Amino acid sequence: MDYLSAFQISASGxxxxxxxxxxxxxxxxxxxxAAPNAASVYRPMHVVAQAVPLSFAQRFGEMSVSGGGARIVAVQGDASPxxxxxxxxxxYADAKGFVNYPAVDQVAEMLNVNTALRAYEANVAAMSAARTMAARALDIGGAQ
Incomplete structure (x- = not known):
């Protein structure tokens, strides 16, 4: 098993x-x-990520896995009014008395915080497990 790849995959996540x-x-x-007009209002930003694909040889174990994981493709602004x-x-009130604020949904953003934290923790756990397995393999190999 290529432990470096496991570390890289977890680190990318x-x-x-x-x-x-x-x-x-x-x-x-x-x-x-607040903003003085609708054009200058802060636009909520979101990450667009995708999996890093493995090659054909990597999928079938012919080579060590050096790909995999995740990568950020883009950071996009929300187009909501x-x-x-x-x-x-x-x-900043207009003639009708309305003030423009960003279209940030607090509930959705807090859900994003929780899911990001849990996914980060899962990657840390995977990295820790790979580190433990590598250490055990060295212990077993060094005992002979």
Whole structure:
């Protein structure tokens, strides 16, 4: 078993989940920031990730697995229209008294935080298991 590949796969998953967590916390932080017009409102950002494909030889064990894992393909802004709140006394209120806020859904963002944390923890556990297996293999090989 190629332990380095297992470490790289877990590390790539951890990097994706860290980016997801960073963007989610930025979205939550900007949730209550008003803008003077709809065009300048903060757009919530989301990670687009995909699996790193294995080659034909890697899938059938002819070579050591050096691919696999996950990678960030893009960071996309949400195209949802801004949330309008009636606040006639606000400095950014339009003629009708509405203020533009980012279209951040707090419940969805908190769900993203929880899933990113759990996925990160799962990758840490997988990396720890691979490390333990590698250490045991060295112990067994060194005992002879």
């Amino acid at each position: 951890m990097a994706v989940e860290k980016m997801r967590l960073d963007l989610t916390t930025a979205n939550i932080a900007a949730m209550h920031t 801004p949330r309008q709140v009636y606040e006639p006394g606000h400095p």
